[in-house]
Amino acid sequence: MAHPVTTQTAQRPTPVQGLTATGVTVRFAGLTALQDVSLSVGRGEILGLIGPNGAGKTTLTNVLTGFQRHGGAVAVDGQDVTGWSPQRLAGAGVRRTFQNVRLFTGMTVAQNLEAAALGVGLSRTAARTDTAALLERFDLSGHADDDAAALPYGLERRLGVARALVGEPRYVVLDEPAAGLNETESDELLSRLRAVPEQFGCGLVVIEHDMRLIMRLCDRLHVIDHGRTLASGSPADVRANPAVIEAYLGAAAAQHPDAVPGAGVPEVTRHG
Numbered sequence: 001m002a003h004p005v006t007t008q009t010a011q012r013p014t015p016v017q018g019l020t021a022t023g024v025t026v027r028f029a030g031l032t033a034l035q036d037v038s039l040s041v042g043r044g045e046i047l048g049l050i051g052p053n054g055a056g057k058t059t060l061t062n063v064l065t066g067f068q069r070h071g072g073a074v075a076v077d078g079q080d081v082t083g084w085s086p087q088r089l090a091g092a093g094v095r096r097t098f099q100n101v102r103l104f105t106g107m108t109v110a111q112n113l114e115a116a117a118l119g120v121g122l123s124r125t126a127a128r129t130d131t132a133a134l135l136e137r138f139d140l141s142g143h144a145d146d147d148a149a150a151l152p153y154g155l156e157r158r159l160g161v162a163r164a165l166v167g168e169p170r171y172v173v174l175d176e177p178a179a180g181l182n183e184t185e186s187d188e189l190l191s192r193l194r195a196v197p198e199q200f201g202c203g204l205v206v207i208e209h210d211m212r213l214i215m216r217l218c219d220r221l222h223v224i225d226h227g228r229t230l231a232s233g234s235p236a237d238v239r240a241n242p243a244v245i246e247a248y249l250g251a252a253a254a255q256h257p258d259a260v261p262g263a264g265v266p267e268v269t270r271h272g
């Protein structure tokens with residue numbers, strides 16, 4: 001007897017898109033650096049991660065990019081990547097920059113990009129093509145053959161960001177990309193970063209103390225203090241949040257982001 005034909009319309013849950021951290025906790029000996037922090041960033045989105053010195057921002061960056069063991073979970077577009085090494089995560093499209101740019105010394109600007117592209121698994125031909133495109137997009141073509149170690153500071157930071165974008169990453173975490181830049185350089189970085197999600201199709205997490213930059217750049221902000229989430233939402237909502245004003249921004253800065261004490265300078269201390 002012929003069996004009736006049944007069509008299996010499997011009701012698979014739609015994978016959660018984005019780079020997500022769920023219930024992340026990190027303890028260093030007696031110190032709780034992160035306590036039950038959850039956040040997510042989608043492709044095409046820019047998320048700002050802000051908070052006072054020692055709040056846990058770099059520790060969270062390390063968690064998201066595989067440099068820090070932790071409790072809780074990290075996922076990339078629905079795939080659990082908890083415990084993956086930085087190299088494996090980079091291969092899966094999760095990249096980062098460091099507070100202090102770590103360029104490959106003894107190499108030119110172009111060689112820095114090419115080496116990074118080879119490092120994430122591109123073929124030599126693809127690495128060359130990618131390098132040429134990045135040099136162009138970041139206005140570095142005129143410096144392609146310069147010794148990277150001899151670049152002026154602003155260009156060094158620009159190269160650091162470009163290098164994190166080799167090989168079409170899915171998500172990039174930028175740790176204080178504007179640190180030490182003057183106002184003009186910071187504004188120039190802002191317009192470059194603003195274009196990145198559309199140009200590269202990736203999501204950005206930006207850790208930054210420069211509130212002039214962060215308030216203009218980000219679609220959403222996530223604020224942490226003492227290792228816990230203090231607030232999250234649009235820049236306007238976060239700027240008006242009394243707890244954020246109290247812990248971090250200060251009243252004057254909340255009303256006039258250009259007046260943030262130390263804007264453009266990495267050292268912003270707790271208020272109150």
Ligand SMILES: Nc1ncnc2c1ncn2[C@@H]1O[C@H](COP(=O)(O)OP(=O)(O)OP(=O)(O)O)[C@@H](O)[C@H]1O
Pocket residue numbers: 028031033051052053054055056057058059060
């Ligand atoms: N490897 C470590 N061992 C012990 N304590 C650490 C370690 N790394 C960070 N910490 C502590 O964890 C807390 C969070 O530090 P973290 O560097 O993540 O803060 P942050 O928000 O990035 O600060 P900043 O804005 O100054 O860079 C701080 O109290 C810091 O001293």
